[in-house]
Amino acid sequence: MRLSRYFLPVLKETPAEAQIASHRLMLRAGMIKQATAGIYSWLPLGFKVLRKLENIVHEEQVRAGHIPMLMPTLQSADLWRESGRYDDYGAEMLRVTDRHGRDMLYGPTNEELITDIFRAHVGSYKDLPLTLYHIQWKFRDEVRPRFGVMRGREFFMKDGYNFDLTKEDALHAYNRHMVSYLRTYERMGLQAIPMRADSGPIGGDDTHEFLVLADTGESEVFYDSAITDLTLGDRVVDYNSREECEAIVREWTTPYARTDETHDEAKFNAIPEVRRKSSRGIEVGQIFYFGTKYSEPMRATVQGPDGKSVPVHMGSHGIGVSRLVGAIIEASHDDKGIIWPEGVTPYHAGIVNLKQGDPEADAACEAIYASLMALGLEPLYDDRDERAGGKFATMDLIGLPWWITVGPRGLKNGVVELTSRRTGESEELPPEQAVEKLALAYAGHVLRPAL
Amino acid sequence: MRLSRYFLPVLKETPAEAQIASHRLMLRAGMIKQATAGIYSWLPLGFKVLRKLENIVHEEQVRAGHIPMLMPTLQSADLWRESGRYDDYGAEMLRVTDRHGRDMLYGPTNEELITDIFRAHVGSYKDLPLTLYHIQWKFRDEVRPRFGVMRGREFFMKDGYNFDLTKEDALHAYNRHMVSYLRTYERMGLQAIPMRADSGPIGGDDTHEFLVLADTGESEVFYDSAITDLTLGDRVVDYNSREECEAIVREWTTPYARTDETHDEAKFNAIPEVRRKSSRGIEVGQIFYFGTKYSEPMRATVQGPDGKSVPVHMGSHGIGVSRLVGAIIEASHDDKGIIWPEGVTPYHAGIVNLKQGDPEADAACEAIYASLMALGLEPLYDDRDERAGGKFATMDLIGLPWWITVGPRGLKNGVVELTSRRTGESEELPPEQAVEKLALAYAGHVLRPAL
Structure with a gap:
């Protein structure tokens, strides 16, 4: 993409309403614009990141054997009356009446609707196990929406349901979800720690939240620092293997890690003091096993091998996709702007032309642009007629992990400058070598989504 | 995908509520399930097609130089009061009140919101031309929703706006959109004819609808048969060239083609009788040039080269993505089921194992499965323990363009059977040759979406 043809409305001033870094930086980097309280338009740069996260979530869910589908945003109130949650949900549920006076609602979650689909179509244990999921816009009418997309009212969420x-x-499904979530966050460059949690309005026996450590988190968290050393890395996981999934879950749930809601002072104090950590955390996902809580009242049953009808065991599993955009920025930024992890960066590399209009500089930039595209990488070429200082400030602000600076002086010596956003370090290289370095930096990353 | 692990709830009976083929077939093929009147869940097979169409629309819009973003589903009523459309829109607009008593609405279209974004961020003619678009769920509270996704209340639509x-x-933008739409429909295996139309509630001077010929269309259409011979084929279009875009628009708008709304009997009768056709048509898109209709009341102005502030010239351009799923089926089915065009088929080929559990048949199917995957094709392997008749009926119903039948008898002679859904013809071939034929059939098709 050439910046001269893009729509990247960066702001020089820090918006007064933004209290936390991600909100401030998303507004300043031209990623979002508030449409009305707690509801945002995703401007091109923001949408690109959102779409990348969505694709990563899809890929990891499909890898785990879960099946994508899509439920609508608006639901009939009838199903919620059946489960008993219509009255329970309170003022956070956005209630709507259509032209015929029918009660509807903007779905905050989808247990009822998916259970209705299941009971209409599945009747035998032979059709199990089954895990269906979707990624769809949801609405929760927060009293006081704030922190940008971190606590918006209209938000984009993946929610999956196992039967x-x-x-x-069902516990294998629970474990499979935990593993697939760990992978998902790792691909996004995040460390998200699973912590035993309270079940809240979804209900259930067993539940973990995933928390990203960041000063601006809404929860206080307590953990054994041993957990932050864990990574999945290149491990190949067979999601059909109960043992493999269970082993990984055991690995991640053995070290102490809890939010203030479930914190156990005595257990925490049993950890060697040097490993005892407390911090703030941002919740970016949650998994639940809730057994027959919905299948019983809604009569979602199957015929078992013995011919008897039994309610299915269910769980639900969510990742806050739009919230993750904010969480990644909270976890990865500095005073100058965002620092995107390679796995989620909207563009793979910037190209900064120091002298737009200079035939040699222009030609060198075009050649680098074409080479990167040929590698399947997406460059963002700052081809505007602006001063170098402004171009560098934009690169720092929007946070692409790498950029290549091209100027007449360097070109005389056959070199361009490759800059790492994270370290701030630059090195002079012939253009082809700079392109090769970028190819290496992105080796192992999915460049084109599979879904 | 293996059918034993998929969720494909095909129905044997024809659902009573479905009046038209696409609705009937989408229900029977397990593509959708009604959630409530005019609102559908997209089951896995349906979602896969919807996502393919979405990706084709994205790819063709990006190719034309238009920039993707995403606006929310819910909007504040304030902007619509500013444009004067809040009261005009009538009962089709779903109005919502939030917990603080603020008037909101589920967006049926986005002229107001995009104009608000534009005026907040763009101030100079130097930032033009600019075309932004998104693909998002919309709502129109139809009095009598019917025909499945063809006339649903919650629907998925691409809408784009040029400034x-x-x-x-702006007329170049209009032409660019027409060309990109023609390409989009062609990739979907559809012939959609641009017809001069009425502007309706969007308003404007110049507008074309795109209509797919089908008996179940809501509009009566009259056209010169010469227009159905036109194709873009492999033409490479430079979207920056006014002349190229204009020439294509001229080519497609010279032959007479109008809906009953704008039909001109005298002009129609001037066509040689043999080329005079009338039919029914399904509207699958519409483009508008409406000048300063929104930019004036909403003060979306830029400073021109002479320093004077002028309202921008706008247009809006829509493709009904969810509706297209139905339109494609209306245009391409037979008594047995759907016949997907290669460009949009949810899976590229079926594999029918005639004797599940037979070691040789199983091994041959697995080998074919792996070969197709290695080519980037997505097979749907019917590995269920069912009778051949049921498996063939499912293949016919869900309409994959090709399938390979594998059975012990053929394997003894070293052959499998390759069947074309469209022609119904089968030929016996060694497995490798069947795979090669499929590779050829999909040559030139995008297997992985670029966005």
Whole structure:
């Protein structure tokens, strides 16, 4: 993309309403614009990141054997009356009446609707196990929306639902979700720690939240620092193997890690003091096993191998996709702007032309642009007729992990400058070598989404 | 995908509520399930097609130089009061009140919101031309929703908006959109004819609808059969060239083609009788040039080269993405089921194992499965323990363009059977040759979306 043809409305001033870094930086980098309280338009740069996260979530869910579908945003109130949640949900649920006076609502979650689909179409244990998920806009009418997309009212979320014959099968689904979530966050450059949590309005016996450590987190968290050393790395996981999934879950849930809601002072104090950590955390996902809480009242049953009808064991599993954009920025930024991890950066590299209009500089930039595109990388070429200082400030602000600076002086010596946003370090290289370095930096990253 | 692990709830009976083929077939093929009147869940097979169409629309819009972003589903009523449309829109607009008593609405279209974004961020003619678009769920509270996704209440739509300094620039944007739409429909295997139309509630001077010929269309259309011979084929279009875009628009708008709304009997009768056709048509898109209709009341102005402030010239351009799923089926089906065009088929080929559990048949199917995957094709392998008749009926119903039948008898002679859904013809071939034929059939198709 050439910046002269893009729509990147960066702001020089810090918007007064933004209290936290991600909100401030997303506004300043031209990623979002508030449409009305707690509801945002995703400007091109923001949308590109959102779409990347969405694709990563899809890829990791499909890898785990979960099946994508899509439920609508508006639902009939009838199903929620059946589960008993219509009255329970309170003022956070946005209630709507259509032209015929029918009660509807903007879905804050989808347990009822998916259970209705399941009971209409599945009747035998032979069709299990089954995990369906979707990524769709949801609405929660927060009293006081704030922190930008971190606590918006209209938000983009992945929610998945497993249907199993037995509790054991459902716990395998639970474990499979935990592993797939760990992978998802790792690909996004995030460390998200699973912590035993309260079940809240979804209900259930077993639940973990995933928290990203950041000063601006809404929860206080307590953890054994041993957990922050864990990574999945290149491990190949067989999601059909109960043992493999369980082993990974055990690895991640053995070190102490809890939010203030479930914190146990005595257990925490049993950890060697040097590993005892407390911090703030941002919740970016949650998984639940809730057994037959919905399948019983809604009569979602299957015929078991013995011919008897039994309610299915269910769980639900969510990742806040739009919230993650903010969480990644909270975890990865500095005074100058955002620092995107390679896995989610909207563009892979910037190209800064120090002297737009100079035939040699222009030609060198075009050649680098073409080479990067040929590698499947997406460059953002700052081809505007602006001063170098402004171009560098934009690069720092929007936070692409790498950029290449091209100027007449360097070109005389056959070199360009490759800058790492994270370290701030630059090195002079012939253009081809700079391109090769970028190819290496992105080796192993999915350049084109599979879905 | 293996059918034993998929969720494909095909129905044997024809659902009573479905009046038209696409609605009937989408329900029977397990593509959708009604959530409530005019609102549908997209089951896995349906979602896969919807996502493919979405990606094609994105790719063709990006190719034309238009920039993707995303606006929210809910909007504040304030902007619509500013444009004067809040009261005009009538009962089709779904009005919502939030917990603080603020008037909101579920967007049926986005002229107001995009104009608000534009005026907040763009101030100079130097930032033009600019075309922004998004693909988002919309809502129109139809009195009598019917025909499945063809006339639903919650629907998925691409809407794009161009901002230009002059009428001439805006007309180039109009032409660019027409060309990109023609390409989009062609990639979907559709012939959609641009027809001069009425502007309706969007308003404007110049507008074309795109209509797909089908018996179940809501509009009566009259056209010169010469227009159905036109194709873009492999033409490479330079979207920056006014002349190229204009020439294509001229080519497609010279032959007579109008809906009953704008039909001109005298002009129609001037066509040689043999080329005079009338039919029914399904509207799948519409483009508008409306000048300063929104930019004036909403004060979306830029400073021109002479330093004077002028309202921008705008247009808006829509493609009904969810509706297209139905339109494609209306245009391409037979008594047995759907016949997907290669460009939009949810899976590229089926594999029918005639004797599941037979070691040789199973091994041959697995090998074909792996070969197709290695080519970037997505097979749907019917590995269920079912009778051949049921498997063939499912293949016919869900309409993949090709399938390979594998059975012990053929394997003894070293052959499998390759069947074309469109012609119904089968031929016996060694497995490798069947795979090669499929590779050829999909040559030139985008297998992985670029966005």
